[in-house]
Amino acid sequence: MKEGINFLDCLDVDLGLSILTRLDNPADLIRASAVSRSWHHFVIANRLSKQLCLRMFPHISDLDQIVGSNNGTISVDVESSNPMGWKILQRDHxxxxxxxxxxxxxxxxxxxxxxCVIGASSTDREPEESIVNTLFPIDTYMWGDSYWSSKGQSNPDVPETLIYKLTADVCVVTEIDIRPFEVYWEPGSLVYSAKAVRFRMGHLKSPRKNGIDFWHLPLQPPAEDEFLWSYTSPEFPMTQEKHLQKFKLPEPVLCIGGCLQIELLGSAQREAIDGLFYICVCHVRVLGRPLSPGFELQALKKSGQLQLKYNPEAFSSILKRFSHEEETDAVEPEEDTLGEHVRQLENLLQIRNIPDHPFVWNDEYN
Structure with missing residues (x-):
């Protein structure tokens, strides 16, 4: 068999990079790195997998460093000719x-x-109309209706926010679904939906607050400056319909920190009795995949900088679990996640009719 020509050897580095960085499919880049030893070396030495990752996840560029399972930091200033530097480049890849x-x-x-839930920007009647109600895909309990309601506003353009804690500090999120609540007892059975919605993902600014027990209820509105949002989605229009409205993100998003904010932009309905504008949500669902323990978030105690810790063995197990799960149209929460939902609901039931036991965001957790 006639030996082929390695065209990368005929090109200067810049031109070779210009060609291979046009690969936007991860599988193509992996295939390119497997063509030959020289191609494998070229892909690793020029950090093409990192460049592709940052193009797909530009919001992860605020990570201070990534560490391997042996806590070795991945450096960006290494020489590929140095044996130790080459090992770091391979791990980087x-x-x-x-x-x-x-x-x-x-x-x-x-x-x-x-x-679980973290909190809402406002709640009209706590705990009856708590954000906790949005965890469950039902609109009626034995004791009454299940939904969250904002406080009434005279200005319909005042935004409202709902904040949730995800199942892991590192998750890939692909879609957020929202079901508005239909106020069936009003003439016309109005649906109190927002006009539009936007999503943010990130983490608590202070790593020392990651240990907060979010199951203490009811929650006071969490301060906006408690969070650092690394990703903001485009706006999506909402319809004034009570069905589950699905908002697929333009690209899957790597949520680093496990906090997700839903920003409800503008109220579409005015309440007839008091003349104020409200937004009501029956159910929220966030679709994606947790990457823990394959990837876990760590914070340095002194500096507060974030580290993404990579465990290759655990990540391999996660991929195997992905492959062995049966395809299904039903998106059910994992058993342990459902247990956490029920835990918050139980706490909500225990505090009904108790006037005031707020969770306070204060210096106690500093």
Whole structure:
């Protein structure tokens, strides 16, 4: 068999990079790195997997560093000719290639990723209309209706926010679904939906607050400056209909920190009795895949900087679980996630008719 020509050897580095960086499919880049030893070296030495990952997940560029399972930091200033530097480059390649692979796999058979609620910007009647009600895909309990309602506003353009904690500090999120609440007892059975919605993902600014027990209810509105949002979605229009409205993100998003905010933009309905504008939500669902323990978030105690810790063995197990799960149209929460939902509901039931036991965001957790 006649030996082929390695065209990369005939090109200067810049031209070779210009060609290979046009690969926007992770599988194509992996195939390119397997063509030959020289191609494998070229892909790793020029950090092409990292470049592809940052193009697909531009919001992860605020990570301070990534560490391997042995806590070795991935450096960006290494020489590929140095044996130790080459090992770091190989680990760099494996980490970012794994993140890209997780992106691709997350689109298959996604799961409900909400662990619990953090809080709402306002609540009209607490605890009856608590944000906790949005965890469950029903609109009626034995004791009454199940929904969250904002406080009434004279200005319909005042936004409202709902914040949730996801099942892991590192998740790939592909879709958020919202079901507005229909106020059936009013003439015309009006649906109190927002006019539009936008999503943010990120983490608590202070790593020392990651240990907050979010199951203490009712929650006071969490301060906006408690969070650092690394991703903001485009706006999506909402319809004044009571069905589950699905908002698929333009691209899967790597949520680093496990916090998701739903920003409800503008109220479409005015209440007839008091003349104020309200937004009511019956159910929220976040679809995606947790990447823990394959990837876990760590914070340095002194500096507060974030580290993404990569465990290749655990990540391999996650991929195997993805592959062995049966394809299904039903998106059910995992058993442990459902247990967390029920835990918040139980706390909600215990505090009904108790006037005031707020969870306070204060210096107690500093």
């Amino acid at each position: 494996n980490v970012y290639a794994s993140l890209v692979l997780a992106l691709v796999k997350s689109k298959d058979n996604p799961k409900d990723c909400i662990a």
